[in-house]
Amino acid sequence: MKHLLLLLLMCTALPSFADDVAAGRSKADVACSLCHGHNGMASLPNAPNLAGQQSIYVSEQLRNYRSGKRQNEVMNMIAKQLTDSEIAQLAAWFSAVKVTVEAP
Numbered sequence: 001m002k003h004l005l006l007l008l009l010m011c012t013a014l015p016s017f018a019d020d021v022a023a024g025r026s027k028a029d030v031a032c033s034l035c036h037g038h039n040g041m042a043s044l045p046n047a048p049n050l051a052g053q054q055s056i057y058v059s060e061q062l063r064n065y066r067s068g069k070r071q072n073e074v075m076n077m078i079a080k081q082l083t084d085s086e087i088a089q090l091a092a093w094f095s096a097v098k099v100t101v102e103a104p
């Protein structure tokens with residue numbers, strides 16, 4: 001019983017996926033929306049849409065930009081400012097945006 005209570009306490013203390021999404025959303029509004037647009041629909045013609053992108057893909061690209069494995073002047077600079085948890089939050093946010101696809 002004691003252990004169960006401890007486990008419950010630990011779970012409530014850990015940030016949930018919903019917390020990550022909310023934190024990622026505010027971070028993206030400030031740091032990414034200029035180019036990747038509101039809700040991740042790109043506002044610059046040469047910036048990719050991030051809305052609905054797989055979180056594993058977003059976080060991998062951000063880590064690659066941060067390490068320099070993927071080269072892009074702008075994104076290298078931006079990713080260098082991001083911590084691991086910010087990357088996880090941003091990836092959670094963009095992957096949580098629901099996208100509808102309609103073929104022409």
Ligand code: HEC
Binds near residue numbers: 033050071
């Ligand atoms: C000044 C404009 C600008 C800002 C601000 C910006 N980006 Fe980008 N981002 C770009 C461009 C341009 C590319 C395409 C780079 C390339 O060719 O590799 C890109 C690429 C990416 C990619 C790779 C997408 C893919 O399809 O491979 C991710 C992920 C990304 N950005 C995330 C972010 C996040 C998260 C933020 C905010 C923390 C951000 N970007 C802020 C311009 C920007």
